[in-house]
Amino acid sequence: MFFNSLDFAVFLPVVFILYWFVTQRHLKLQNALLVAASYVFYGWWDWRFLSLIIFSSIVDYLIGIELNKEGRQSKRKGLLWISILVNLGFLGFFKYYNFFVDNFVEAFSFFGSKIQPNTLDIILPVGISFYTFQTLSYTIDVYKRKLEPTQDFVSFLAFVSFFPQLVAGPIERATNLLPQFYKTRTFHYSKAIDGCRQILWGLFKKVVIADQCAIYANLIFNNSSDYSGSTLVMGAIFFTFQIYGDFSGYSDIAIGTSRLFGFDLKQNFAFPYFSRDIAEFWRRWHISLSTWFRDYLYIPLGGSRGGILMKIRNTFIIFIVSGFWHGANWTFIVWGLLNALYFMPLLLTKNNRNNIEIVAVNKLLPSLKDCIAMLVTFSITVFAWIFFRAESITHAISYIRNIFSSTFLEIPIVRPTYLIVFLFLFMCIEWLGRKNKHALETLLLKKGKIIKWGFYIILIICIWMLSGEEQEFIYFQF
Numbered sequence: 141m142f143f144n145s146l147d148f149a150v151f152l153p154v155v156f157i158l159y160w161f162v163t164q165r166h167l168k169l170q171n172a173l174l175v176a177a178s179y180v181f182y183g184w185w186d187w188r189f190l191s192l193i194i195f196s197s198i199v200d201y202l203i204g205i206e207l208n209k210e211g212r213q214s215k216r217k218g219l220l221w222i223s224i225l226v227n228l229g230f231l232g233f234f235k236y237y238n239f240f241v242d243n244f245v246e247a248f249s250f251f252g253s254k255i256q257p258n259t260l261d262i263i264l265p266v267g268i269s270f271y272t273f274q275t276l277s278y279t280i281d282v283y284k285r286k287l288e289p290t291q292d293f294v295s296f297l298a299f300v301s302f303f304p305q306l307v308a309g310p311i312e313r314a315t316n317l318l319p320q321f322y323k324t325r326t327f328h329y330s331k332a333i334d335g336c337r338q339i340l341w342g343l344f345k346k347v348v349i350a351d352q353c354a355i356y357a358n359l360i361f362n363n364s365s366d367y368s369g370s371t372l373v374m375g376a377i378f379f380t381f382q383i384y385g386d387f388s389g390y391s392d393i394a395i396g397t398s399r400l401f402g403f404d405l406k407q408n409f410a411f412p413y414f415s416r417d418i419a420e421f422w423r424r425w426h427i428s429l430s431t432w433f434r435d436y437l438y439i440p441l442g443g444s445r446g447g448i449l450m451k452i453r454n455t456f457i458i459f460i461v462s463g464f465w466h467g468a469n470w471t472f473i474v475w476g477l478l479n480a481l482y483f484m485p486l487l488l489t490k491n492n493r494n495n496i497e498i499v500a501v502n503k504l505l506p507s508l509k510d511c512i513a514m515l516v517t518f519s520i521t522v523f524a525w526i527f528f529r530a531e532s533i534t535h536a537i538s539y540i541r542n543i544f545s546s547t548f549l550e551i552p553i554v555r556p557t558y559l560i561v562f563l564f565l566f567m568c569i570e571w572l573g574r575k576n577k578h579a580l581e582t583l584l585l586k587k588g589k590i591i592k593w594g595f596y597i598i599l600i601i602c603i604w605m606l607s608g609e610e611q612e613f614i615y616f617q618f
Contacts, residue, residue: 141181141184141185142611142612142613143342143343143346143390143393143394143397143613144343144346144347144607144611147184151177151180151181152397152400155173155177156400156401158173159173159174159401160327164327167322167323167324167325168294170325171292171294171295171298171321172294174298174302174303174401175294175297175298175301177303178298178301178302178303178306179301181303181306182266182267182301182303182306182307185266186263186265186266189265189266189268192230192265192268193271193300193301194297196226196227196230196271196272196275196300197275197296197297197300197301199222199223199226199227200223200227200275200276200278200279200296200300201290201293201296201297203219203220203222203223203279203282204278204279204282204289204290204296205289205291206219207219207220207279207282207283207289208282208288208289216283219283220279220280220283223276223279224276224279227272227275227276228272228276230268230272231268231269231272234263234264234265234268235264235268235269235467235468236468266307267306267307267308269465270305270306270307270308270309270311271300271301271306271307273311273429273432274299274300274311274312274313274314275300276436277311277313277314277432277435277436278296278299278314278318280436281313281314281315286315287314287315287318290318292321292322295318295321295322296318298321299312299314299317299318299321302317302398302403304393304394304395304397304398304401304403304405305394305395305398305405307613308387308390308391308394308613309390309391309394309408309426309428309429310391310394310395310405310406310407310408310427310428311428311429311432312405312406312428313406316404316405316406317403317405320402320403320404325401325402325403326402327402328402331399331402332399332400334396334399334581335395335396335397335398335399335400336396336400337396337578337580337581337596338392338393338395338396338399338577338578338580338581339392339393339396339397340396340580340596340599340600341389341392341578341579341580341599342388342389342390342391342392342393342394342396343389343393343603344389344566344599344602344603345384345385345386345388345389345392345566346385346386346389346390346393346611346613347602347603347606347607348385348562348566348602348603348606349381349382349384349385349389349562349563349566350381350382350383350384350385350386350389350611350614351386351606351607351608351611352556352559352562352606353378353379353381353382353385353559353563354378354382354386354611356374356375356378356554356556356559357375357378357379357382357529359375359554360372360374360375360378360554361375361379361529361530361539364535364538364539364542365538365542367542367553367554368545368547368548368550368552368553369542369543369544369545369546369547369548369549369550370547370548370549370550370551370552371550371552371553371554372539372542372543373543373548373552374552374554374555375554376522376523376525376526376529376539376543377522378559379525379526379528379529380413380518380521380522380525381563381566382614383525383528383529383614384409384412384413385566386613386614387409387426387613387614388408388409389613390613391408391409392409392578395407395408395577395578396578406427406428407427407577408426408427408428409424409425409426409427410423410424410427410498411424411498411570411571411573411574411579412424412425413514413518413521413567413570414498414499414514414570414571414574415495415499415514415517415518416494416495416499416510416513416514416517417486417491417492417494417495417513417517418479418482418483418486418517418520418521419483419486419491419492419493419494419495420494420495420496420517421517421521422479422483423496429462429465430462433458433461433462434458437457437458437461438454438455438457438458441453441454441457441458442454448488451487452484452487455480455483455484455487456477456480458480459476459477459479459480459483460473460476460477460480461476462476462479463475463476463477463479464476466528469532470532470533471527471528471530471531471532471533471536472527472528474527474533474536475524475525475527475528478523478524478527479524482520482524498574498575499514499574501575523540526539526540562602569583583595
């Protein structure tokens with residue numbers, strides 16, 4: 141079920157009415173309703189994969205209880221490894237089995253041996269990378285005694301399967317989300333209205349920005365040999381906005397929807413394309429995944445506590461693993477490796493935490509220095525996205541080679557005026573709202589009702605006029 145579908149437009153009000161008007165006085169019934177609604181939402185794609193999420197939830201719920209009872213460290217480690225192997229085992233099989241088989245065959249073919257590959261026709265369960273990391277973080281936190289294991293099975297099922305963020309994040313920590321299922325929730329009009337504004341902005345990002353950019357990004361990438369270097373640059377820029385509008389749009393809808401039900405999820409994007417260096421970009425892009433890798437991989441590896449070689453090693457590991465998390469293709473690994481290389485100068489010069497605050501604090505416009513820094517960071521990010529979008533390493537290299545050809549300075553063949561205008565206005569609105577959790581949080585709130593609601597109606601009209609065939613969110617495949 142897509143957020144931008146008629147199915148969800150019916151599903152959400154029905155669940156909302158049942159939640160607040162039928163089960164409001166009964167916390168356990170509310171949580172049970174959320175579990176049922178979440179399973180309907182997830183099963184809408186393929187009900188067979190509900191067994192995976194239910195099994196994973198049962199395993200980690202029971203292991204959490206046993207970890208709390210067990211005092212012997214060796215036994216506790218064994219329980220933790222059961223959780224890790226079960227969760228990553230499912231993820232590895234469905235997402236990476238054929239990748240490893242194909243590369244194993246290619247490796248032997250390189251040495252002259254021929255092997256008949258035994259690949260499987262595997263369907264990747266939607267959102268498996270997201271809910272796997274969410275439930276796995278619960279077990280790890282219980283193991284580290286940072287969290288008391290829950291005895292409330294229904295609340296735990298709701299935490300793992302909470303439908304707004306189930307299939308594409310944010311990847312929530314049990315320390316933040318799980319306790320919210322224990323407490324009686326009351327309806328707050330102001331929070332619900334702000335949630336609606338965030339949903340509206342998320343839909344605008346998805347339908348008007350991402351889906352429209354996808355039309356031209358797909359056209360150019362799928363026929364890259366037919367276009368000039370300047371047109372290929374436009375294609376890369378269109379994909380850059382497509383993936384941001386698509387993924388951050390999903391997060392906005394998820395967070396806004398959660399607020400309708402009285403839940404507060406963590407911010408997942410903080411206006412990353414206004415970053416002044418790549419370190420700042422990664423503090424603002426897919427925050428829930430970046431912090432997950434920081435806390436459960438980078439720090440356990442030693443983080444920044446060791447010498448320079450350890451810092452370099454850990455940085456490359458976290459970026460390469462992050463790339464591999466996105467998919468079973470060497471393009472994602474190269475994308476992660478490229479970002480690690482971008483990060484190295486900042487790490488070696490100890491400048492990776494220079495830009496913590498938002499750009500141009502309390503100013504309408506950035507300085508020339510900030511403009512240059514943002515332009516450079518945006519440019520190298522666009523370059524890296526080419527590998528992310530390309531079908532293969534060969535395709536990416538060919539695409540880049542054709543960019544830097546004699547046709548680089550030609551006028552682009554593909555230049556949709558309406559979309560360029562939308563992108564410009566989109567970035568202006570994002571800039572004005574960059575200090576908030578989402579762009580519409582405070583925008584025009586102090587203006588008159590006519591101006592404010594006129595603006596909202598314009599957004600709704602744009603969404604309605606440009607909504608065509610339902611487009612799947614990019615990160616559903618991850």
